[in-house]
Amino acid sequence: MSKENQANIEKEMNVTEHLSELRNRLIVTAIIFITLFIVAFIYHKHIFRFFEKDMPFQLAVTSLGEIIWIYFTLAGVVALAGTIPILSLQLWLFIKPGLTKKERKASLMYIPVIFLLFLGGLIFGYVMFIKLILPFLLSLNDGMFTEIFTVGNYFRFVFKISLPFAIFFEVPIIAMFLTQLGILTPDFMKKIRKYAYFIMVIIGAAITPPDFIMQIIVAIPLIVLYEISIYLSHFVYRKKIAKHEAFMEDAN
Incomplete structure (x- = not known):
């Protein structure tokens, strides 16, 4: 063989x-x-x-x-x-x-x-x-x-x-995990922010009565969760870059 x-x-x-x-x-x-x-x-x-x-x-x-x-x-x-x-x-x-x-x-x-x-x-x-x-x-x-x-x-x-809401509350931890793996970056999340907001409003409209004010009120927590996800992704990304730079300095 x-x-x-x-x-x-x-x-x-x-x-x-x-x-x-x-x-x-x-x-x-x-x-x-x-x-x-x-x-x-x-x-x-x-x-x-x-x-x-x-x-x-x-x-x-x-x-x-x-x-x-x-x-x-x-x-x-x-x-x-x-x-x-x-x-x-x-x-x-x-x-x-x-x-x-x-x-x-x-x-x-x-x-x-x-x-x-x-x-x-x-x-x-x-x-x-x-x-x-x-x-x-x-x-x-x-x-x-x-x-x-x-x-x-x-x-x-x-x-x-x-x-x-239970599913969307997982978004921050998923963002951190994907950033840690190098699949996601905070810059990308910022780039698609307006599309994410639009999706949040649609979700708010889908799970609430047909009242515009009510839909916006429900969409606000989802938008806040997305912003928190960007911040956490940035935090993990910054630590990852710092660790990489320290490794390269030690290698040189």
């Missing part, structure tokens, strides 16, 4: 081993998700009571399927939030062998931050809904109609507001 063929076989074996390891880590993550889902499903009444205390009205159901839907949805959201740090840890363990000691220590700090930002985004979106969007929508009625709110429609609207 030639050295070239042997090298190709070893390369294929390494790829297979990496894929197998990734699969195993995803299986572990899936098991954790299912376990958390089952626990959350068992305690679905407690979870529902948590949301119920903020409702200024009684929810109704129009079908038996709607009851099952809300049980599964609440359990799924709780399980998703709880699985995020586990998924982050599994991905970190997967790439850990290719990192230096300093990179391992620095990247490990991303895991709790990712979880806290996701949780913070959920809470922020929910508070925005309860304190701002819901009162605005109820004020439009002004006693003209009999209000009947179903479980499905109410919680779909809640998650339509909360989940986008």
Whole structure:
């Protein structure tokens, strides 16, 4: 067997081993998700009571399927939030062998931050809904109609507001990570700022009632998050450049 063929076989074996390891880590993550889902499903009444205390009205159901839907949805959201740090840890363990000691220590700090930002985004979106969007929508009625709110429609609207915020709260940490890898630069983020703002306004319009002021109010936190991302990207980029210059000076 030639050295070239042997090298190709070893390369294929390494790829297979990496894929197998990734699969195993995803299986572990899936098991954790299912376990958390089952626990959350068992305690679905407690979870529902948590949301119920903020409702200024009684929810109704129009079908038996709607009851099952809300049980599964609440359990799924709780399980998703709880699985995020586990998924982050599994991905970190997967790439850990290719990192230096300093990179391992620095990247490990991303895991709790990712979880806290996701949780913070959920809470922020929910508070925005309860304190701002819901009162605005109820004020439009002004006693003209009999209000009947179903479980499905109410919680779909809640998650339509909360989940986008949870995702966008991850943007700063993603920007830092991509800058660390050299994929993203603060200059590029500044260059596309106006397009990013436009997208933020569209998202604000998509997750809020058809009221211009309300859409701008929701878009403002997203714009602030983008500006924070630029600042953090600049911070990481500056440290990266300083480290590179110090290395070159030592080499000379």
